[in-house]
Amino acid sequence: MSSMLSKTNILSRASLRFLVPRSVVRQGITRSLPSQTTYIYRSYTQQQAPPRMNSQEKIPKFDISKLSKAEIQRLRDFKHQEDTKMKNRTIALYFSSMAVLFLGLSYAAVPIYRALCARTGFGGIPITDRRKFTDDKLIPVDTEKRIKISFTSEVSQILPWKFVPQQREVYVLPGETALAFYKAKNHSDKDIIGMATYSISPGEAAQYFNKIQCFCFEEQKLAAGEEIDMPVFFFIDPDFASDPAMRNIDDIILHYTFFKAHYGDGSAVSDAAATVAPGSVLVKNPDDDDE
Amino acid sequence: MSGNPGSSLRALSPTPPERGSFPLDHDNECFQQMSAYLECMKLVKGQNAPNCRLLAKEYLQCRMDHQLMDVDDWSHLGLPGDSPAPGKR
Numbered sequence: 047m048s049s050m051l052s053k054t055n056i057l058s059r060a061s062l063r064f065l066v067p068r069s070v071v072r073q074g075i076t077r078s079l080p081s082q083t084t085y086i087y088r089s090y091t092q093q094q095a096p097p098r099m100n101s102q103e104k105i106p107k108f109d110i111s112k113l114s115k116a117e118i119q120r121l122r123d124f125k126h127q128e129d130t131k132m133k134n135r136t137i138a139l140y141f142s143s144m145a146v147l148f149l150g151l152s153y154a155a156v157p158i159y160r161a162l163c164a165r166t167g168f169g170g171i172p173i174t175d176r177r178k179f180t181d182d183k184l185i186p187v188d189t190e191k192r193i194k195i196s197f198t199s200e201v202s203q204i205l206p207w208k209f210v211p212q213q214r215e216v217y218v219l220p221g222e223t224a225l226a227f228y229k230a231k232n233h234s235d236k237d238i239i240g241m242a243t244y245s246i247s248p249g250e251a252a253q254y255f256n257k258i259q260c261f262c263f264e265e266q267k268l269a270a271g272e273e274i275d276m277p278v279f280f281f282i283d284p285d286f287a288s289d290p291a292m293r294n295i296d297d298i299i300l301h302y303t304f305f306k307a308h309y310g311d312g313s314a315v316s317d318a319a320a321t322v323a324p325g326s327v328l329v330k331n332p333d334d335d336d337e
Numbered sequence: 338m339s340g341n342p343g344s345s346l347r348a349l350s351p352t353p354p355e356r357g358s359f360p361l362d363h364d365n366e367c368f369q370q371m372s373a374y375l376e377c378m379k380l381v382k383g384q385n386a387p388n389c390r391l392l393a394k395e396y397l398q399c400r401m402d403h404q405l406m407d408v409d410d411w412s413h414l415g416l417p418g419d420s421p422a423p424g425k426r
Contacts, residue, residue: 184414184415192384213378213379214383216378216383216385217385218385221415222385223393224385224390224393225374225393227371257355258355259354259355259356259357259359260359262354263353263358264358267361274362274365275365276361279359279397281415
């Protein structure tokens with residue numbers, strides 16, 4: 047009886063395409079062996095039993111004209127269910143893959159962030175950029191105008207030191223190295239460790255102010271009553287002369303501030319016998335709010 | 338040369354000093370060279386004249402001799418090199 051239903055008969059049913067999934071139709075059409083038709087028939091019976099069965103093996107239920115409304119409805123529901131199942135599975139796969147992706151990103155973020163910060167200096171991480179200090183940067187630019195570098199100093203109120211610059215100002219050309227001195231005197235009766243930080247005004251010029259060597263950001267220990275000279279060896283980057291944003295700047299102020307260094311357990315460093323453990327010193331800055 | 342001249346973001350990220358910090362001259366070993374240099378700068382009113390730069394070179398040479406600074410070529414420090422006759426250090 048399967049031979050009665052020819053391929054063309056099945057294909058001509060245009061409405062069939064809407065009701066029946068394409069894969070099922072293809073199976074039914076390309077393999078017309080009796081065993082395959084039995085298989086297809088069974089896939090329908092999983093969902094619902096078609097009420098009319100002329101012959102279990104021979105007739106596939108594709109004859110629309112013979113199907114009742116209920117059967118068509120059932121076929122339609124079956125297709126809808128299959129579609130929904132497929133869609134749900136797709137959505138679940140997408141969401142789980144997104145979750146895995148973000149989990150992986152959160153793990154990868156640590157080295158990526160570190161590399162990005164070291165490269166761009168974002169977030170205040172200093173760039174150890176050797177290219178700023180190459181020899182060709184140390185050739186003075188041939189201009190008439192010299193830049194005035196003024197030196198100012200400040201001491202934290204709890205630090206009993208006297209800290210002054212040795213020269214008021216220096217006039218330099220961009221690319222010309224210059225040496226400047228500060229003098230610090232500890233007029234207390236204890237050995238004290240201090241640490242200096244600096245700032246450049248105006249802020250835009252700070253990117254061109256390169257220091258070869260200075261005395262900042264490291265502990266400097268002064269014995270009681272000791273007076274010492276601290277040099278700063280610096281230069282202005284030659285690109286300063288060719289930067290249009292810097293054309294109005296001919297006055298730069300280098301400002302040094304000395305703070306008192308404390309140990310991590312809160313005790314002030316007061317005697318020479320205390321040995322400094324690296325990495326255990328906190329710089330206390332209680333009164334300087336505007337630095 | 339510079340690929341992004343004058344970007345304001347660059348001004349936010351400070352550059353540390355190339356050689357870090359000068360060791361302190363507790364024994365004032367280079368005091369004479371320093372005072373000579375400061376006198377010279379007072380005379381030229383801070384103009385960073387070439388003769389003062391030579392005195393700065395003397396001071397840094399003193400520091401190098403007393404292990405207060407790493408020895409380096411003068412070209413790396415932007416100072417005029419020694420004349421070849423007395424021999425290069």
